[in-house]
Amino acid sequence: MHKILDGIYTIQGLRVGRVYVIQSTDGLTLIDTSVEGAEHGIARDLAHKGYTLKDIRRILITHAHPDHVGALAALVRASSAQVYAHALETPIIRGEKSVTYAPNYRDTAFTRLFSALLGIRGMPSAQVDRIIAEGDSLPEVLPDLQVIEVPGHTYGQVAFYSPARKLLFCGDAVVRFGGRLSLPLAAFTSDMAQAKRSIKKLAALDVETLCFGHGAPITHGASAPLRAFANDL
Numbered sequence: 001m002h003k004i005l006d007g008i009y010t011i012q013g014l015r016v017g018r019v020y021v022i023q024s025t026d027g028l029t030l031i032d033t034s035v036e037g038a039e040h041g042i043a044r045d046l047a048h049k050g051y052t053l054k055d056i057r058r059i060l061i062t063h064a065h066p067d068h069v070g071a072l073a074a075l076v077r078a079s080s081a082q083v084y085a086h087a088l089e090t091p092i093i094r095g096e097k098s099v100t101y102a103p104n105y106r107d108t109a110f111t112r113l114f115s116a117l118l119g120i121r122g123m124p125s126a127q128v129d130r131i132i133a134e135g136d137s138l139p140e141v142l143p144d145l146q147v148i149e150v151p152g153h154t155y156g157q158v159a160f161y162s163p164a165r166k167l168l169f170c171g172d173a174v175v176r177f178g179g180r181l182s183l184p185l186a187a188f189t190s191d192m193a194q195a196k197r198s199i200k201k202l203a204a205l206d207v208e209t210l211c212f213g214h215g216a217p218i219t220h221g222a223s224a225p226l227r228a229f230a231n232d233l
């Protein structure tokens with residue numbers, strides 16, 4: 001595990017998608033799970049710090065895309081963790097509704113190749129134990145952790161923010177490719193205008209450390225590049 005801040009880590013060695021690990025008082029909290037099959041790599045990396053999958057108490061989901069919830073079912077089976085997700089993402093996680101991408105999304109040779117290259121496989125359905133929404137606080141995870149709704153990439157995407165630590169987990173609201181902030185990929189985004197409004201919402205926060213769903217975290221002074229990016233949208 002790579003340390004980002006005291007008690008905050010990211011799993012290393014995953015092919016696509018970030019998994020963050022928070023040392024909560026009663027055990028570990030994960031944010032997102034990467035793709036189906038990633039549970040093996042997560043277990044291996046947790047073991048470097050002396051943890052097993054059974055130490056996972058809860059899993060927070062930013063949004064129901066296969067590179068974020070693919071390993072969820074397997075992790076829940078191995079840990080009996082509680083799963084937290086937004087009401088609009090929950091039916092997708094439970095397998096009651098199909099995944100949402102762009103309104104004009106078509107399963108094409110390109111998108112299939114793209115997914116295959118990234119190691120994106122299935123999305124086995126999983127339970128959700130707690131529905132989260134804007135303004136909810138999650139003190140069991142971190143004393144001041146808040147839920148912030150950032151719809152657009154998906155309709156029920158959420159971010160998680162600790163004002164005291166100026167720490168933001170933004171899901172795929174903004175991504176970081178090659179060190180540069182980017183919009184999420186259009187083919188996989190439900191409403192780009194709404195996605196841009198959500199980025200402006202995040203830019204109003206005081207953020208030092210910004211943890212993306214894709215790309216390496218920014219560990220110092222994240223508000224400056226985030227505001228510059230939001231201003232150009």
Ligand SMILES: [Zn+2]
Nearest residue numbers: 063065153172
């Ligand atoms: Zn996504």
